[in-house]
Amino acid sequence: xxxxxxxxxxxxxxxxxxxxxxxxxxxxxxxxxxxxxxxxxxxxxxxxxxxxxxxxxxxxxxxxxxxxxxxxxxxxxxxxxxxxxxxxxxxxxxxxxxxxxxxxxxxxxxxxxxxxxxxxxxxxx
Amino acid sequence: xxxxxxxxxxxxxxxxxxxxxxxxxxxxxxxxxxxxxxxxxxxxxxxxxxxxxxxxxxxxxxxxxxxxxxxxxxxxxxxxxxxxxxxxxxxxxxxxxxxxxxxxxxxxxxxxxxxxxxxxxxxxxxxxxxxxxxxxxxxxxxxxxxxxxxxxxxxxxxxxxxxxxxxxxxxxxxxxxxxxxxxxxxxxxxxxxxxxxxxxxxxxxxxxxxxxxxxxxxxxxxxxxxxxxxxxxxxxxxxxxxxxxxxxxxxxxxxxxxxxxxxxxxxxxxxxxxxxxxxxxxxxxxxxxxxxxxxxxxxxxxxxxxxxxxxxxxxxxxxxxxxxxxxxxxxxxxx
Amino acid sequence: xxxxxxxxxxxxxxxxxxxxxxxxxxxxxxxxxxxxxxxxxxxxxxxxxxxxxxxxxxxxxxxxxxxxxxxxxxxxxxxxxxxxxxxxxxxxxxxxxxxxxxxxxxxxxxxxxxxxxxxxxxxxxxxxxxxxxxxxxxxxxxxxxxxx
Numbered sequence: 001x002x003x004x005x006x007x008x009x010x011x012x013x014x015x016x017x018x019x020x021x022x023x024x025x026x027x028x029x030x031x032x033x034x035x036x037x038x039x040x041x042x043x044x045x046x047x048x049x050x051x052x053x054x055x056x057x058x059x060x061x062x063x064x065x066x067x068x069x070x071x072x073x074x075x076x077x078x079x080x081x082x083x084x085x086x087x088x089x090x091x092x093x094x095x096x097x098x099x100x101x102x103x104x105x106x107x108x109x110x111x112x113x114x115x116x117x118x119x120x121x122x123x124x125x
Numbered sequence: 126x127x128x129x130x131x132x133x134x135x136x137x138x139x140x141x142x143x144x145x146x147x148x149x150x151x152x153x154x155x156x157x158x159x160x161x162x163x164x165x166x167x168x169x170x171x172x173x174x175x176x177x178x179x180x181x182x183x184x185x186x187x188x189x190x191x192x193x194x195x196x197x198x199x200x201x202x203x204x205x206x207x208x209x210x211x212x213x214x215x216x217x218x219x220x221x222x223x224x225x226x227x228x229x230x231x232x233x234x235x236x237x238x239x240x241x242x243x244x245x246x247x248x249x250x251x252x253x254x255x256x257x258x259x260x261x262x263x264x265x266x267x268x269x270x271x272x273x274x275x276x277x278x279x280x281x282x283x284x285x286x287x288x289x290x291x292x293x294x295x296x297x298x299x300x301x302x303x304x305x306x307x308x309x310x311x312x313x314x315x316x317x318x319x320x321x322x323x324x325x326x327x328x329x330x331x332x333x334x335x336x337x338x339x340x341x342x343x344x345x346x347x348x349x350x351x352x353x354x355x356x357x358x359x360x361x362x363x364x365x366x367x368x369x370x371x372x373x374x375x376x377x378x379x380x381x382x383x384x385x386x387x388x389x390x391x392x393x394x395x396x397x398x399x400x401x402x403x404x405x406x407x408x409x410x411x412x413x414x415x416x417x418x419x420x421x422x423x424x425x426x427x428x429x430x431x432x433x434x435x436x437x438x439x440x441x442x443x444x445x446x447x448x449x450x451x452x453x454x455x456x457x458x459x460x
Numbered sequence: 461x462x463x464x465x466x467x468x469x470x471x472x473x474x475x476x477x478x479x480x481x482x483x484x485x486x487x488x489x490x491x492x493x494x495x496x497x498x499x500x501x502x503x504x505x506x507x508x509x510x511x512x513x514x515x516x517x518x519x520x521x522x523x524x525x526x527x528x529x530x531x532x533x534x535x536x537x538x539x540x541x542x543x544x545x546x547x548x549x550x551x552x553x554x555x556x557x558x559x560x561x562x563x564x565x566x567x568x569x570x571x572x573x574x575x576x577x578x579x580x581x582x583x584x585x586x587x588x589x590x591x592x593x594x595x596x597x598x599x600x601x602x603x604x605x606x607x608x
Contacts, residue, residue: 003506011502012495015555019494022550023487030283030324033274033553033562037590040554045597049604062502065521066528066555067494068590074521075594079602091606095598101522102529102556103591106563107583109533114567114579117537119276121169121176121266121291122546175572275569277536278586279545279552279561281486284479319467320474328474367477446467 007061014063037068044072049080074098132337133311133344140246142456143302144195146187147412149390150265150291153401156391161413162292163190169266169291177211180264183293184209184220188260191295191412195302202226202297203254206245208237210263210289210404211271212437217260234433235330235359236313237261238294238408239452242429243310245298246454255300262293263405272323272438283324287361287402290390294405294412303459305419310454311341315435317448323441327364327387327399330432333449334360335371337430341453342377352382353424356415358407358431358451359387361399386410386431407431415456425458486549493548497555501528525556532560537568562586 022040025031031039047053053073057064064070075095082094096103146163149156154165164186171186173179184207192199205224207217208231221228233240241259248254266276268289274280298307316333334357342348349355360368365385372379386407387400411429418424432451441447504524508515515523535541541561545552552558563583570582584591 007506008499008502011498015498015501016491016495016551019548019551019554020487020491022554023490024483026281026490026550026553027481027483027486033278033280033558034586034589036550036553037558037562037587038593041590041594042597045594045601049601062505062524063495063498065524066498066501068554068556068559070521071525071556071559072594072597074518075598076601079598080605083602083605087606091599091602094602095595098518099594102525105526105529106533106560106587109530109560110563110567110583111579113533113537113564114571114583115575117539117568118571119565119568120539122269122276122542270569274586275565277539277542277561277565277568279536279541279543279548279558279565281546281549284481317467318470319464320471325474325478328477332470363477363479367474370473 010059011061011063014060015066018067018069040068041072044069045076048073048076071099071102130340130344132314132340133309134243134247135309135345136246136250136307138250138252138300140249140298140300140307141302141459142296142304142307142416143299144191144197144297145294145412145416146190146194147294147409148183148187148292149409152395153290153292153390153409158390158410158414161417163194163413166291169264176264176266176270177215180209180211180216180262180267181219183264184216184260184262185223187262187293187295188220188224188258191258191260191297195297195299197256197297199224199226201256202258203256204229204248205258205260206231206241207260208232208241208404209261210234210268216262233450233452234435235402235404235406236431236433236450236452237404238411239358239429239431239454242296242298242307242454243312243452246307246310249298249300252300257298258295259298260293260295261404261408263289263291263403265289265291268403282398284398285322285325285327285363287326287359287387287399288391288397289403290401290406290409292405292409294408296412305416305456306459308455308457309345311337311344311452313337313451313453315448315450317446319446321444321446323436323447325363326402326434327361328367329434329447330449330451331360331364331367331371333451334368334430334432335375337451337453338372339375339377341428345455349377349379349382352426352428354415354427355379355383356410356427356429357385358433359400359402360385360432361387361402363399389414419456419458422458427456429454429456489547490549490551493544493551494555497528497552497557504528528556529560532557533564536561536564559587559590
């Protein structure tokens with residue numbers, strides 16, 4: 001069992017830095033949730049396509065995989081690996097196969113939570 | 126008679142406010158106008174299962190309350206003028222379904238209260254009807270889910286955003302009776318200065334308020350100093366600063382007697398950013414605070430300039446700018 | 461009067477009048493919240509690697525993300541997450557929590573419009589673009605790889 005404290009520190013710093021940069025964008029441009037998610041997702045796709053992301057992930061650990069950048073990178077990685085194995089068909093299957101778990105959990109839990117809970121008026125804190 | 130500007134109407138037959146009623150939601154009930162509210166909501170869902178139904182029930186409650194306050198019966202009311210913020214003004218028309226009286230649905234976004242008062246006073250002055258009920262309401266949560274995002278989305282509100290008022294008010298106008306009198310009104314023009322930011326309604330509506338105030342002052346031959354209070358509907362902090370600037374450039378100086386219903390309704394320390402908004406904002410403040418002060422004599426002459434931003438989610442997604450409108454009514458304490 | 465010119469001037473005037481938000485506090489909050497969420501992810505990774513040593517790195521990643529998504533869904537259901545999001549801003553949006561919250565909140569919000577037209581249709585009203593861009597982008601990346 002290894003709990004390397006350095007991994008936590010680096011996750012905190014890199015993850016925090018990415019979020020801090022995104023927050024600057026939010027404050028300066030009042031960008032909507034959808035747009036900012038798409039923007040950082042595509043950043044991940046691009047980083048993976050250029051082969052930069054694996055190094056980044058080795059360095060930053062969860063600081064790279066928890067942000068939506070990691071989601072984009074996994075999609076791109078799946079498609080590229082699919083291309084290596086199965087050509088065109090692999091490209092089409094690869095991305096969603098690699099991320100299927102996360103998407104399924106998101107959809108199933110959204111469905112269940114939607115069935116069970118009601119939304120409430122925002123309260124000022 | 127209609128004055129030469131085709132907007133201002135002077136009433137000679139004294140359309141009188143004989144009753145009023147206001148409801149504020151839980152947050153509004155903590156604000157400065159709390160003491161003047163007719164009814165304070167504890168539960169902003171009013172035991173209904175959706176916010177749309179809650180808004181409808183709120184409006185029904187307000188209308189009954191105002192009729193009761195005027196000492197009248199439902200059958201005495203000739204016509205109900207009302208509107209709200211929801212698509213196809215469903216809250217008003219569904220509330221009207223319950224009453225079985227003549228209904229005229231109005232929409233000027235947040236300017237609906239002043240529009241209904243101006244129209245109601247005109248109808249009475251021209252002796253078309255003798256008792257008119259004007260009612261408007263809005264609900265934070267129903268507006269939020271229609272115009273913005275799901276309530277449970279963890280987003281930050283931009284600093285120029287405003288908080289839709291949960292609440293509303295109704296006013297009963299009558300051809301006879303005792304109470305404050307509507308002496309003149311100005312119907313506004315749609316004014317668009319090209320603002321596209323949906324989170325900055327104050328800036329969209331301030332030019333319309335400027336236009337209507339200037340037209341009204343000219344049309345009635347009055348000055349800013351003649352009024353004890355000039356209240357805009359829901360320009361908010363930024364919007365009212367802009368209005369003061371805009372009017373100053375036109376040579377009209379708003380003084381201490383100017384305030385904005387959106388600034389009056391919430392405490393300064395609440396994180397509502399620019400203040401209150403929504404069609405219920407001016408309706409609530411008019412029928413609580415302003416009406417109270419008119420009745421006890423603190424105010425003798427009040428100009429209510431309710432402002433509305435005439436956008437829909439479709440137009441703003443298609444990149445259109447946001448037009449504004451403002452309607453003004455002048456209410457005077459009867460001698 | 462030249463209304464285009466007037467609108468331009470007015471827009472410039474309004475821009476100058478906009479309240480200046482202080483950048484530092486909100487960025488610091490986003491940094492803190494985002495960093496902590498990533499730390500929690502790291503904790504999940506380490507724990508799962510300890511409990512199930514046979515899992516591959518990719519499987520560990522999926523298990524960790526699924527945990528965070530599920531927890532976010534529950535927190536959203538209990539109405540905690542909108543408060544957390546208002547505090548943390550991008551610090552909750554950029555981690556996978558933002559994705560999860562954005563799929564759960566419309567699902568809860570629109571349940572009154574029915575299971576099919578409410579929950580199922582509106583569920584993707586905010587994250588739809590993420591999935592569309594993600595799939596299109598990944599396929600594009602794969603195609604480019606095939607061609608090169």
